[in-house]
Amino acid sequence: MKKGSHIFRAYDIRGVFGEDLTPEVMVKIGRSLAALMEDEGLGNTVLVGHDVRGSSQLLSGAFLAGVLAGGVDVTWTGSSSIGLAAFTGWMLKRDVIAYITASHLPPEWNGIKFYTGNGIGFPEDYNKRIGDMLFDDEKLMKRSAAWDAVGVIDVISMKEEYTRYFESRFDVEGVKVIMDCGNGSMSLIAPHLFRKLKIPAYTLFSNIDPKFPHRESEPTKKSLKALMEHTKKLNVDFGVAFDGDGDRGVIVDDKGRLLTPEQTGIIIAKDMLEERGEGIVIANVECSRAIEDVLEPLGAKVVRIPVGHTFLTLEAERQGAMIGIESSGHMVIPEYFLFDDAILIPLKIAQILSKSDRKLSEMVDEIPVYPKERIDIPCADDRKFTVIDSLKASLSERYGDVNTLDGIRVDMDKGWALVRASNTSPKIRLTVEARCDRDLGEIAEPFAKEIRKEIKKEA
Numbered sequence: 001m002k003k004g005s006h007i008f009r010a011y012d013i014r015g016v017f018g019e020d021l022t023p024e025v026m027v028k029i030g031r032s033l034a035a036l037m038e039d040e041g042l043g044n045t046v047l048v049g050h051d052v053r054g055s056s057q058l059l060s061g062a063f064l065a066g067v068l069a070g071g072v073d074v075t076w077t078g079s080s081s082i083g084l085a086a087f088t089g090w091m092l093k094r095d096v097i098a099y100i101t102a103s104h105l106p107p108e109w110n111g112i113k114f115y116t117g118n119g120i121g122f123p124e125d126y127n128k129r130i131g132d133m134l135f136d137d138e139k140l141m142k143r144s145a146a147w148d149a150v151g152v153i154d155v156i157s158m159k160e161e162y163t164r165y166f167e168s169r170f171d172v173e174g175v176k177v178i179m180d181c182g183n184g185s186m187s188l189i190a191p192h193l194f195r196k197l198k199i200p201a202y203t204l205f206s207n208i209d210p211k212f213p214h215r216e217s218e219p220t221k222k223s224l225k226a227l228m229e230h231t232k233k234l235n236v237d238f239g240v241a242f243d244g245d246g247d248r249g250v251i252v253d254d255k256g257r258l259l260t261p262e263q264t265g266i267i268i269a270k271d272m273l274e275e276r277g278e279g280i281v282i283a284n285v286e287c288s289r290a291i292e293d294v295l296e297p298l299g300a301k302v303v304r305i306p307v308g309h310t311f312l313t314l315e316a317e318r319q320g321a322m323i324g325i326e327s328s329g330h331m332v333i334p335e336y337f338l339f340d341d342a343i344l345i346p347l348k349i350a351q352i353l354s355k356s357d358r359k360l361s362e363m364v365d366e367i368p369v370y371p372k373e374r375i376d377i378p379c380a381d382d383r384k385f386t387v388i389d390s391l392k393a394s395l396s397e398r399y400g401d402v403n404t405l406d407g408i409r410v411d412m413d414k415g416w417a418l419v420r421a422s423n424t425s426p427k428i429r430l431t432v433e434a435r436c437d438r439d440l441g442e443i444a445e446p447f448a449k450e451i452r453k454e455i456k457k458e459a
Contacts, residue, residue, distance in 0.1 A: 007111070008131030010124040010423050011310045014102050014111035017055040021110050023062035028140060029112065030066020032133040033098065034151075035143045036126060037072060043095025043117070044151075049077040049085030050100035051185045051245045054210035055110050060100045063112070064153065067098075071145030074153045081185040081246035083341025086119050087165070088158045090337055093117060097339075101185075101245040104218035107211050119339030120317060121310030159189065163196050166343070169336065170197060172350040178202040178234060179346070180227040180241035183209040184217055190242065190343060199350060202234060217244030219329070221258050224250070232256030237353050238360045240346040247309070248329035249342030251349055253360040262288040263367050264345060265325035266295060267360075268333070271352045272322055273298045279322030282315050284308075285409045285418055286327035286431055290368050306406030307420070313338050370415065371437045375430040375448055376422075379455050384421040384428055387454050391419055394450070410447075414439040417447045428455070 007015035013029065015021040037043060048064045050056035057079065064074045077088045082099050089097035095117050102109035114122035133140060145151070177194065179201055181187040187206045194201040204227055205214040215223040219241040231239035231252045239252035251259045262283075269281055269291075278299035283291050284307045292302045300322075305315045309330045316324040316332045324332040330340045333348065353360060379387055388407060396402045401411040407420030415434035422429055430447055434440040 005131055005135070008127050010127070011121060011308050012103075012111055012113045013127065013130075014105065014109060016108055017059070017110050021055075021059060023058060025134070026059045026062035027066040027069070028134045029130060030063040030068075031070045031140050031143065032066075032130040033096070033114070034067050034070020034072040035133055035140070036130055037096060038070075038143075040126075044071075045073045045075065045094045046096045046098055047075045047077065047085065047089030047092065047094040048098050048100075049080050049082070049088070051082070051102075052079055052183075052188070052208050052210055053102065053107060053110055053244075056100050056210075059110055063098065063100065068151035068153060069144050071149050071151055073151045076153055076155050077157060078155070079185070079188065080157075080159075081189050081341075081343070082113070083246055083339070083343050084159065084162050084189055086115060086339040086341065087162050087337070088156065089115070089117055090119055090339070091158060091161065092156075099245070103245050103247070104216075104243045106216070115313075115339060118317075119337055120313045121308075123310060123314075159192070162189070163193050166193060166347060167196060170347050170351055172347065172354045173198045175350040175354050176200045176236040177346060177350065178204065178227065178231055178236050178239045179206070180204040180215075180219075180224060180239065181206040182215055182217055182219065182242060182244065183207060183212050184242060184244040184246065186242040186246040186342065189246075193343065197347075202230070202236065204230065212244070219243050219248065219250045224252070224258060228252050228256045228258060238346070238349055240349075242342050243329075246342050247340045249345040250329055251345065251360075253364050255361045257361070257364065259364060260288070260369065261325060261327055261329045261331065262290055263364055263369070264349070265323060265331060266291060266367050267352065267363050268331075268345075268348045269295055269300060269323050269325075270298060271348075273300060276322065280319050282312070282319055282321045282324040284312070284326050285403060285406050285420075287325055288327075288370055288372070288433060289411075289416060290370060291325065294367060304403060304405065304409070309340055312340065370433050370435055371440045372431070372433045373440055373444055375432070375444065376427045377430060377448065377451050377455070379421070379426060379428045381426045383455070384426065387428060387451070388419065388421050390454050390457075391451065394454075395419075412443070415443050417443055419447065419451060
C-alpha cells in the first residue's frame with residue numbers, strides 16, 4: 001500500500017490534518033479530480049464548499065487551486081452546511097460537488113466528500129482512482145492546463161434561495177423545537193431557516209467553534225444529554241441534533257427520548273404512505289426489521305441496499321424511492337432532492353406534528369424497538385474479505401433467507417444476523433437483532449463462533 005493511500009475510502013477521503021492531509025496533498029487531489037472528470041466526461045464545473053473546522057478554509061483553498069490548475073471552473077460557496085453546498089451545486093447545475101469535511105470525526109481530522117451534480121455520492125471506483133493519480137506526479141504535471149486554459153472561479157452564497165425553497169415547501173407554524181447544532185456547520189443555517197419558517201426554536205451550541213467544545217460532533221445518546229434533558233423540561237414538541245457537517249440529524253421526542261434512525265424514518269414514511277397509498281422504501285442491510293413490520297402492511301415495498309451514503313443516494317434514484325433510510329442516520333427524501341441534507345428531518349417531523357393533534361411520543365410508542373447487539377471480532381485486513389467469502393458459501397447452504405448484497409445477512413423468524421468486514425479496521429462486525437431479549441444471545445452465539453472458527457481456519 002502506498003503511503004497516504006489509506007485516506008481514500010469507499011465513500012470519501014478522510015485523514016488527520018498536517019499528517020495525512022496537507023495543502024500540498026489537497027492541491028494534488030484537486031488536480032486528480034480534474035483529470036478524472038476529463039477521463040469520465042463528467043463535465044467542466046465544480047462546486048466547492050467546506051465545513052467549519054479550523055483547517056477547512058485552508059484545505060478548501062488548496063483543493064480549488066488544484067482543480068483550477070486542471071482546467072476546471074470552480075464555484076466556491078465558502079463555509080456552509082453540506083446541504084446548502086449541495087443545494088447550490090444542484091440549483092446551479094454544476095457537474096460535480098466537492099465538500100471539505102470530516103463529518104463527525106474529532107476536530108483535527110478533515111477530508112472531502114464528492115457528489116455528482118444531482119447529489120449522488122461518488123462511487124468507490126472514482127475515489128480510488130483519484131487516489132491512484134495522486135501518486136504519479138509526472139502524469140499529473142502532463143494533465144495541467146496551459147496558461148490560457150486554467151479554470152476560473154466565482155464566489156456565491158445561495159443562503160436566501162435555499163431558505164425560500166423550504167419556505168415554499170413547508171407550512172409548519174406553531175410547532176416548537178429545540179435544536180442542538182453542536183457548534184458545527186448547521187449553526188450557519190438551521191436557526192436562520194427556522195426563524196424564516198416561523199418555527200419557535202430554542203438553540204443549544206449554535207455558535208461556531210471548530211474545537212467542538214460542548215459535545216463531540218457525533219450525535220449519540222451520550223453526547224446529547226443536554227438536548228434530551230432540555231427537550232423534556234421545556235414546552236417543546238421535539239428536539240433535533242445535527243452532526244458536524246449537517247448531513248445527519250437525530251430526533252428527541254417530547255419525553256426526552258432519543259429516536260433511532262429507523263423510528264424517525266418510519267414516522268416520516270407512515271405519513272407519506274397515508275397520502276400516496278404505496279411507495280418504495282430503501283433501507284440498508286443494518287436497519288431494523290421494524291421497517292418491514294410497520295411499513296409493508298401500509299403499502300410500502302422495502303428494498304434492502306448496501307451500507308453507505310453513496311448507495312443511499314444512488315439507489316434512491318434507481319429505485320424511484322419515496323424515502324431512503326440508513327442505520328447511521330443518513331436519510332434521503334427524493335421529492336425534494338437526492339442528497340442527504342439533515343435539515344429535512346426536523347422539517348418533516350414538524351410538518352407531521354403541525355397537522356396532527358397527537359404528540360410525537362405517542363407516535364414513537366407505536367413503533368417496535370427490537371433488541372440489537374453489535375460484536376466486533378478482530379481479523380487481519382489481508383484476510384477479512386477472504387473470511388467473508390468463505391462464510392457466504394457456508395451460511396448460504398445452511399439458511400434459507402440469505403442476502404449477500406453487502407456481507408451476509410441471514411433472516412430468521414426470531415430475528416436476523418449480519419456479518420460484514422469493516423472497510424476501515426482489521427475486524428469483522430457481527431450485528432444481530434432479535435424480536436425479544438431472550439433470543440438475542442441464541443442468534444448471536446453460533447454466528448460469532450462460526451466467524452472465529454473461519455478466521456482460525458484462514459490463518
